[in-house]
Amino acid sequence: MQIKTTIIGAGVVGLAVAARLAEKHGPLLVIERNPSIGQETSSRNSEVVHAGIYYPRGSLKARLCIQGRKMLYALCRKARIAHCQCGKIIVATDRDEEQRLEDIKQRAEANGVHDLRLLTASQVNQMEPNVKAVAALLSPSTGIIDSHRLMRHLAARAQKNKAHFFFETNVESLERRSDGRYQIVVKYRDGQTDTFSSRQVVNCAGLEADRIAAKAGIDIDACKYRQYYWKGEYFSCDLPAGYIKRLVYPVPLPANVGLGIHATIDLGGRIKLGPNTIYLPEKQYDYTVDAQNSKLFHQAAQRYLPGLRKEQLQPEMAGIRPKLQKPGDGVRDFILEEESAKGLAGLINCIGIESPGLTSCLAIAEYVASLLEKNTATGK
Template identity: 60%
Template sequence: MEITATVIGAGVVGLAVAAELSESRKGVLILERNPSFGQETSSRNSEVIHAGIYYAKGSLKARLCVEGNRMLYPLCESGRIPHRRCGKLIVATAPEEEAVLLDIQERARENGADDLKMVSAREVKDLEPNVKACAGLLSPSTGIIDSHRLMRRFAARVQRNGAQMVPHTTVSRVEKCDDGRYRVHVAYPDGEQDSFVSRWVVNCAGLESDRVAGSMGIDVDACGYRLHYWKGDYFSLDVPSGYLQRLVYPVPQANHVGLGVHATIDLGNRVKLGPDATYLPERNPDYAVNPAARQSFYEAARRYLPAITIDQLNPEMVGIRPKLQQPGDAVRDFIIAEESSKGLPGIVNLIGIESPGLTASPAIARYVANLIAAGE
């Protein structure tokens, strides 16, 4: 099979991109270093369908999140993907935070998420009897989704369209050929190496996307492509089913390193707290929940869930976020770049695809497909 487009990485974004590209072209290949799809960031998150509330006006995060939100719900309905449009409350737990809620509402409106509503303390209590707040901001378009079933849906499209997914395959280098195509060098777990030629290469390698970009000859530091790992612990909360009907978020932290320790529900009505944000300067993926974080999680959550006890918190899981910011840096947007300006026409790099990447995945796929179509 002649390879026309190679997608590196089979997380939710890579799968969505491969599914979109394979709708209109033959010879699409998706490479994944793990045994199956979605085994890293895509399966270790809050599984939230975001509304596009927090991001800077005009940013890719804002545009693609709002677009992805509007694409995901019909996709879930038609594809029978378990989901729920449960809504979200962002809560002010002190009077000085109420002005922040108004700022968030205005930013959301600028982004096209115009259905947010301010609610009073009494209305918060009516909506969520177990939540204490001075005021809240209700987002009815926020929801939850079975991320594995979404990825399985994209993978089925990839297969139906005749594209191929190759697991256990690590990309070691991408080399430009004289004819304008690219030679993709790969390695397998047994040490064997191989290579093949592809017209287009789309780097959706998640935690390793900056390394892959560097293997193309790009100076990742000069271009601002260097990734930084942030660990997010989660704790489950041992409460009765139905304790919360909606997601509950505090007012976000400065620079959006994280959105604070928030309470989410899953499709089985279990409540989880998290994630926090711990910088990993050595980029060593640490998937062990830090038991010492239990106290800080409890203190953060009881500001808006005052009846909980620390004994109700149990270690749940850890996710690693590939962020473009170090501690103290300003928030960074997604990087989705067709690299003709760097002398690499036919290369598309996606770097720093963290939240809201899950929500934005179908919109990101369409965006990438348009970049490729414009260069053909």
Template identity: 40%
Template sequence: MQILIIGAGVVGLAVARAAARAGHDVIVAEAADAIGTGISSRNSEVIHAGMYYPTGSLRAALCPRGNRMLYDFCETYGVAHRRCGKLIVATNDAERARIEAIHAQGRINGVEGLELIGGNAARDLEPDLSCIAALMSPATGIIDGHAYMLALQGDLEDHGGAIAFETPVERLMPMRNGWRVRFGGREAGHLDVDALVNCAGLSAQRIARSIEGYPAARIPKQVLAKGNYFAYAGRPVFTRLIYPTPVDGGLGVHVTLDLAGRMRFGPDVEWIASEDYNVDPARAASFYARIRTYWPGLPDNTLVPDYAGIRPKLTGPGEPAADFMIDGPAEHGMSGLVNLFGIESPGLTCSLALADDVVTRLNA
């Protein structure tokens, strides 16, 4: 079967690799001139463990499995990563109840190694931390996201797959035994394929609207949540990721580390109407306030605007968080078509498990 994957971000590359390894003829259409230029290049590069997500959700099913698959992939393909662990901290009794609930949910989800510890035990691990309790997750880690995507691309190409860069998809038309895809760009034209997977990230809804005959009612709204990051100008004081209890739209302004040893804070949640990647230095004031709830010793004038990412959410402020949406033939009734909507965090962690799920749906 010839399959076209739309989008060469981390999820698109993982789906393409899985399809190629399953013996399919795979082409990836990417509008940009390189892999991973969108959502995949602007995140925390965290390997999540999966303790937050409600029972029965795709996130709850895919994240713990994807976590284990991703560590195995990194070991096999030599992708730089570190299983540094993380602490979700409580600074008052209400937050203690929240992390106890997260602990219980994580155990239901099959997350390995979770442990509730007291404030003194947390400070023994991280002396600069201020909290009354913490949930320790040893399965959480960090990864070189670009190296991971390069490894996916390499394995895809080793199995006969290819990526067509600067190839924007303009129209998708069902035919008797497959699909006709119309492309723009320098080599505009069309291609006939057996199946399609829409992994276009921020453009997923736009691509879906270009599919002839696809039910418009099945295309969910898209709400953009910008996440700003600030770098810390001093030497890192934490050796693990430090997370507050979750907030509306995200997991709170947390401590992130990278493999080069740098420490940064973010992301926050800034609801926006259109794509904008500028970090407003004035937002630092709210960062100082949030960070000092768990690190009172944060010095003044040490936060520097770093970068921003945008999450393609399916629900907005004040609404219950939506799950990933995988819309396949069983749902919409059109053969050989899978649309992925709202694939945000923990999309990188879930990518390998998500890819297997998508290929299974195409083969059904």
């Protein structure tokens, strides 16, 4: 079978890329090892549409989060995808944290997020009577989205434009041939293998994205493409709907690898706490939630939700972040690379797509499309 473009992975990023490319690039193939779309990280997250507050200025994370957020809200309105621009507050629970709110505001403004507002303790109390804070930052553009509905919409759009989906199909090997096409060997659920070729390949394999790049012959250590797994657990809270009306985040610690245990609401008004950040050195797919961690979650959340009782917490679910840093490493950006410089023209790698990958998915798809168009224009 001869294909022009193959996308590996049907998470939210692969689906956004498929929907975008199918419109202009014609028939394409999406290969997914699971029986259906979005069964891994894309369905194990907070479903928050981030504003773009914390990321380093000029980074892909900052730029694509802001662009992606605007695109996502526009798409949700147009396609009637359930979402709510409920806003979020970042709460300072002591004077030291209060000082850091101004830094966060300045960083957000440097990124182009100009709608953050500082709130006094009494303003917080008026808006969120169950939240305790000495001060807070309000982010009105933060929201929540039904990520499953989003993924179904993207998959349907891709299929309408003649994208073919192969489910329960694992990419076993990926090799650039002398004619410039990529030879892809896949294995189906029944153990049968198949081989076909594709002119372009977009690697959106999430937790496996570095391994796919390695299969194509890239030295993932030399290129700093190696991913490390960090689990994030969630606990649901048995609290009445409306207990909080906005997402509530703590002030992140300076060297934190996550945003701190926050309280999110889903579209049904259910409140959950999480995620924490647990390094998984063996890179195992460990989605268990340790019930004993409820004590730590309770302690963390009680600082800003003093009325929350420990017995109201129940283990809910976990997700795994494909980070480019291991413990002690500095902040890293998304990797979105067209690999001509490595002798792999037409291969696009999307690596380290942790948060805000859901928020950024439509902007990532635009970025990938522009990389492919540049590659085609230069005739590589």
